[in-house]
Amino acid sequence: MSVHTRPPDVITVAGHDLVGELIGRRSFTEMIHLLTTGGTPDPGHVAMIDALLVTFADHGVTPSSMVARLTLLGAPEAFQAAVAAGLCGAGSVFLGTLENAVTMLTDAVSTSASTTPDARADEVVAAARAARAQVVGLGHPEHKHGDPRVPRLLELADEHGVRGAHTDLLLALPAALQRAGGPLLPVNAAGLGGALVADMGHGASFARGIAVIARAAGLVGQLLDEQRNPVARAMWDRERTEPTPA
Incomplete structure (x- = not known):
């Protein structure tokens, strides 16, 4: 019976020598691809994942950033706890659209008998309206006339050969919603991010992981900005001192 051994000074990550093959030879995004897929990084997929990481890294004042800052105010010694508190706010309203879009689009593409994006989009809209639910991936509270991130992400998707059936279906949804008597709502970046994740062959958990x-x-x-320019105490003081509306 043979026992596999390795030198005690070799650190192996996903089957690769960390020192000899990865440090200084792979980017962080390539490392993410390796850790999440275990496969050889596809340059186009790595570039698209990198773009998604940049897109969703920071949105300024959001519930997640506010709770993170307030947690740091209460526990300044627990920086990681403040990060964790903020990550707990990644749900169905904020960031979760990536994950939800993957699920919706993958189901629609894999189960629909229709072969065109327009026909599949009509089915998706009909199902959402029957369930009295919003169509995932459409609309934005601030960018009501078009999410400015979408054209750039589409440009990169075309450049790197990532765009596929899931993205085409998502882009067909605004017109389908209008045909069904609904409002004209633009595709949002989170929905497109989910479509691109699906086009790369990954599932909903992968999309949630990228968002996290x-x-x-x-x-x-x-x-770090809170440590340099504190605002959390002012937020807390305002809530304590301002009268609550009746």
Whole structure:
């Protein structure tokens, strides 16, 4: 019976020698691809993942950044706890659209008997309206006439050969919603991010992971800013001193 041994000074990560093959030879995004897929990084996929990480890293004042700053105010010695508190706010309203879009689009593409994006989009809209639910991936509270991130992400998707059936279906949804008597709502970046994750062959948990990794970096930046320019105490004082509306 043979026993596999390795030198005690070799650190192996995902089957690769950390020192000899990875440090200084792979970017952080390539490392994320390796850790999450275990496969050889596809240059186009790595570039697209990198773009998604940049897109969703930080959105300024959001519930997640506010709770992170307030947690740091209460526990300044627990920086990591403040990051964790902020990450707990990555849910169905904020960031979760990435994950939800993957699920919706993957189901629609894999189960629909229709072969065109327009026909599949009509089915998706009909199902959402029957369930009295919003169409995932459409609309934005601030960018009501078009999410400025979408054209750039599409440009990169085309450049790197990532765009596929899931993205085409998402882009067909605004017109389908209008055909069904609904409002004209633009595609948002989170929905497109989910479509691109699906086009790369990954599932909903991968999309959530990308969102979490990106937002963790953003929260670290928010908390370092909180240490330099504190605003959390002012937020807390305002809530304590201002009268609550009747």
